[in-house]
Each structure stands twice: as C-alpha cells, then as structure tokens.
Amino acid sequence: xxxxxxxxxxxxxxxxxxxxxxxxxxxxxxxxxxxxxxxxxxxxxxxxxxxxxxxxxxxxxxxxxxxxxxxxxxxxxxxxxxxxxxxxxxxxxxxxxxxxxxxxxxxxxxxxxxxxxxxxxxxxxxxxxxxxxxxxxxxxxxxxxxxxxxxxxxxxxxxxxxxxxxxxxxxxxxxxxxxxxxxxxxxxxxxxxxxxxxxxxxxxxxxxxxxxxxxxxxxxxxxxxxxxxxxxxxxxxxxxxxxxxxxxxxxxxxxxxxxxxxxxxxxxxxxxxxxxxxxxxxxxxxxxxxxxxxxxxxxxxxxxxxxxxxxxxxxxx
Numbered sequence: 539x540x541x542x543x544x545x546x547x548x549x550x551x552x553x554x555x556x557x558x559x560x561x562x563x564x565x566x567x568x569x570x571x572x573x574x575x576x577x578x579x580x581x582x583x584x585x586x587x588x589x590x591x592x593x594x595x596x597x598x599x600x601x602x603x604x605x606x607x608x609x610x611x612x613x614x615x616x617x618x619x620x621x622x623x624x625x626x627x628x629x630x631x632x633x634x635x636x637x638x639x640x641x642x643x644x645x646x647x648x649x650x651x652x653x654x655x656x657x658x659x660x661x662x663x664x665x666x667x668x669x670x671x672x673x674x675x676x677x678x679x680x681x682x683x684x685x686x687x688x689x690x691x692x693x694x695x696x697x698x699x700x701x702x703x704x705x706x707x708x709x710x711x712x713x714x715x716x717x718x719x720x721x722x723x724x725x726x727x728x729x730x731x732x733x734x735x736x737x738x739x740x741x742x743x744x745x746x747x748x749x750x751x752x753x754x755x756x757x758x759x760x761x762x763x764x765x766x767x768x769x770x771x772x773x774x775x776x777x778x779x780x781x782x783x784x785x786x787x788x789x790x791x792x793x794x795x796x797x798x799x800x801x802x803x804x805x806x807x808x809x810x811x812x813x814x815x816x817x818x819x820x821x822x823x824x825x826x827x828x829x830x831x832x833x834x835x836x837x838x839x840x841x842x843x844x845x846x847x848x849x850x851x852x853x854x855x
Contacts, residue, residue: 556752557759560755571761573760574756574761577756578824579824581750581753585749586682586713586750588743588747590679590718591721591743592721592746593721594675594725595725603802606672606676610676610680611676613789616788617644617785618684621639621777622639625776628772628776630773633827634773636693637827638777638835639692640688640818640832641836641839642776643684644815645782645813645814645815646812646813686821688821689822690825692827694826757820758816761833762837770835773831773835778846782811782813782850783811785811786807789807790854804855812843814839816840
C-alpha cells in the first residue's frame with residue numbers, strides 16, 4: 539500500500555473504531571438511538587457554527603484559491619443535479635432521493651481530506667494553507683449551505699406542510715448561516731493574534747472544532763443499522779460513481795482548462811475523491827430525510843475509501 543493509502547486507512551480505522559464503540563454502547567443499552575437527537579442538536583446548533591466561524595475567520599481566501607474553490611463548488615452543485623436526476627429516473631422515494639443527493643455531493647474533507655493534505659504537502663506550509671482554504675470554502679461551506687436545504691426539502695419536515703418561504707426563513711436564521719456571515723465579515727479585519735483575549739478565544743474555538751469528528755462518529759454509531767435496505771447497493775453504486783469517481787475526473791478536467799497550478803490541482807483531486815461527508819447523516823437525521831439509509835451509505839463510502847481514494851489519485855495525478 540502506498541504511503542497515502544496507508545494514511546487514509548489509519549484515519550478511516552480510527553474513525554471506524556469510534557463509530558463501532560458508539561454502536562456497541564447502543565447495543566448494550568448504555569446509549570439509546572434516540573440519544574442521537576441530543577448529539578445532533580449539539581452538533582448543528584453549536585459545534586458546527588463554531589467550526590464554520592473559526593475556519594472562515596482564520597482562513598482568508600487568496601487569489602490563487604479562487605478558481606479551485608469555484609471548481610469544487612461547481613462540481614458539488616453538478617453532482618447534486620446528477621444524483622437528483624438519477625434518483626428521479628430510478629423512481630426512488632422522495633426521502634431516498636434526498637439521501638442520495640446528500641451522500642453524492644460533498645466529500646469528507648475534514649475527516650480524511652485534511653490528514654492526506656497534511657501528508658502530501660508536509661514540507662510546504664503555503665500549499666497546506668491553500669489546501670485548507672480550498673477545502674473549507676469549496677467543500678466545507680457548501681455542505682453547511684446545501685445539505686440542510688436538501689434535507690429540509692426532501693425530509694418529512696417539508697412534507698408536513700412547510701412551504702419554501704418557511705424553509706428559507708429557517709435556514710437564514712439558523713446558527714450555521716449566521717456563523718458563515720460572521721466569519722466572512724470578521725476575516726476582513728486584521729485582528730492581531732496576540733491581542734488581549736484573542737489567542738484565548740481562538741484556542742477555545744479550536745478545541746470546540748476538535749470535537750466535531752468525535753460527535754459525528756457517535757451520531758453515526760447510534761444511527762447505524764445493518765439491516766438490509768431495499769435497493770441499497772444500487773444507491774451505493776450511484777453515489778460512489780458520482781461522489782468518488784465523477785467529481786475528481788470533472789475537477790481534474792476543469793483545473794486543466796483553467797490552468798490551475800499543479801499543487802492545487804492535486805489538492806482538488808484528493809478532496810473531490812473523498813467519501814461522503816460525515817455531516818450528511820447529521821442533517822438527514824435532523825430533518826428526517828431517510829437518516830438510516832444516509833448513515834449506512836456514508837459508512838460504506840468510508841469503508842471503501844482506503845482502496846478507492848489512492849487509486850483515483852494515482853490515475854488522475
């Protein structure tokens with residue numbers, strides 16, 4: 539196995555152990571599946587807004603990152619459209635179409651992408667910083683914007699009588715959106731790190747951000763169900779093709795057409811070949827958009843990533 543593949547495998551196994559631990563605690567009765575609601579609220583109402591705010595505040599977009607960020611964003615939107623079309627043609631249930639869109643659009647840049655970027659650009663701090671900005675603004679931010687909207691629209695919350703006006707109101711008043719606005723505004727001010735209380739505040743935000751992976755893993759473990767679902771493997775195949783094969787190919791093509799630098803092109807390929815984002819099941823559960831299907835699809839994506847991600851990167855780069 540290549541060094542990159544080994545690094546991916548180690549990260550996936552570590553995450554999988556946390557998910558498995560939460561699942562065992564559920565089986566033993568220490569935790570209950572309904573406890574996931576508490577963790578979901580904690581993540582969506584507090585941890586995620588803090589993470590978004592911190593990343594946007596500390597990672598200002600540079601000129602060299604504009605095209606890669608736009609490419610990542612565009613490919614995610616295209617993948618949303620393709621997965622919706624696939625779900626419609628396959629005549630899936632409404633909630634399952636939403637689940638397919640969530641797991642096929644934006645990858646897990648924080649869980650697996652960051653460790654790989656850090657490894658690939660170990661002796662190049664500038665490239666690493668660019669990689670973080672591209673990942674946060676091209677993948678992380680769209681996840682917080684599009685996935686809740688998809689989950690709301692295709693979930694039971696919308697079917698229960700919520701119209702588009704109410705959907706927009708709920709989103710634009712949500713902590714995540716407010717964190718996006720606050721982070722973008724604050725990033726334009728040059729606040730010295732050594733200013734009174736600034737370093738302390740940033741350290742607190744960083745600690746909260748560090749809890750995101752663990753809380754997400756616990757939610758996956760509590761939601762995880764190994765009962766067979768109808769048409770599951772068809773959903774797996776479609777989502778993997780769009781998320782982990784089409785997106786890196788499409789981004790590689792776009793990066794070549796726009797003369798993106800070689801380093802940023804490699805970052806694009808790496809990030810866009812990631813498995814489904816671990817936050818997808820959180821939003822699916824929060825708005826009741828086929829959460830069990832979304833969780834199982836995400837878990838399968840993560841399991842196959844140690845083989846598929848290095849293979850895709852080797853072929854395209």
